[in-house]
Amino acid sequence: GENVEQHPSTLSVQEGDSAVIKCTYSDSASNYFPWYKQELGKGPQLIIDIRSNVGEKKDQRIAVTLNKTAKHFSLHITETQPEDSAVYFCAVVTGGFKTIFGAGTRLFVKA
Amino acid sequence: SAVISQKPSRDICQRGTSLTIQCQVDSQVTMMFWYRQQPGQSLTLIATANQGSEATYESGFVIDKFPISRPNLTFSTLTVSNMSPEDSSIYLCSVDWTRNEQFFGPGTRLTVL
Numbered sequence: 555g556e557n558v559e560q561h562p563s564t565l566s567v568q569e570g571d572s573a574v575i576k577c578t579y580s581d582s583a584s585n586y587f588p589w590y591k592q593e594l595g596k597g598p599q600l601i602i603d604i605r606s607n608v609g610e611k612k613d614q615r616i617a618v619t620l621n622k623t624a625k626h627f628s629l630h631i632t633e634t635q636p637e638d639s640a641v642y643f644c645a646v647v648t649g650g651f652k653t654i655f656g657a658g659t660r661l662f663v664k665a
Numbered sequence: 666s667a668v669i670s671q672k673p674s675r676d677i678c679q680r681g682t683s684l685t686i687q688c689q690v691d692s693q694v695t696m697m698f699w700y701r702q703q704p705g706q707s708l709t710l711i712a713t714a715n716q717g718s719e720a721t722y723e724s725g726f727v728i729d730k731f732p733i734s735r736p737n738l739t740f741s742t743l744t745v746s747n748m749s750p751e752d753s754s755i756y757l758c759s760v761d762w763t764r765n766e767q768f769f770g771p772g773t774r775l776t777v778l
Contacts, residue, residue, distance in 0.1 A: 586764070588765075596771055597759075597772045603766065647765045651765065657707050658707050
């Protein structure tokens with residue numbers, strides 16, 4: 555089955571710096587790659603996603619890149635702010651429509 | 666997007682008892698999912714619940730332990746039966762909104778003593 559690896563598990567950045575989180579996957583049939591942000595005490599929130607026919611997508615300060623050949627995709631957050639502090643999960647939707655989540659990255663943005 | 670609510674938001678239960686968690690969506694959706702998130706961990710799919718059919722359970726989860734109902738297109742329940750401390754987790758429902766986009770409820774935080 556699909557295997558999703560996410561790195562790093564913890565990331566600490568200074569306010570204003572950029573943060574990058576990377577995920578790799580194993581199933582070449584996977585075609586949808588969402589990213590979720592989970593704040594303390596809340597459910598995961600979909601923040602950006604990318605489909606297999608696109609290499610990059612941007613929404614204000616966040617962007618996602620996808621390399622289908624290498625089977626990896628990344629979340630980029632620019633100009634980080636303290637409110638970006640949260641746990642971020644990558645996910646992969648396989649050809650069988652099952653969503654597999656990465657282990658999560660705890661992001662700390664220091665003011 | 667869909668707005669999803671869950672009840673209760675949290676509960677503390679005694680071992681051996683059962684708890685039913687409710688999930689309400691503000692729009693009609695075909696697919697609903699139930700996940701478990703153990704403290705500090707990622708999300709693990711328990712089952713997929715489609716209206717009008719039996720829930721489909723993932724490996725390691727069985728209907729006797731986690732019975733699910735899906736009576737209509739906006740509502741589902743998950744029961745955690747015969748609870749033990751190992752069942753202490755956050756339980757999340759989600760919906761497949763469109764083209765695999767999932768939206769999650771706020772979660773139910775369960776502590777079993």
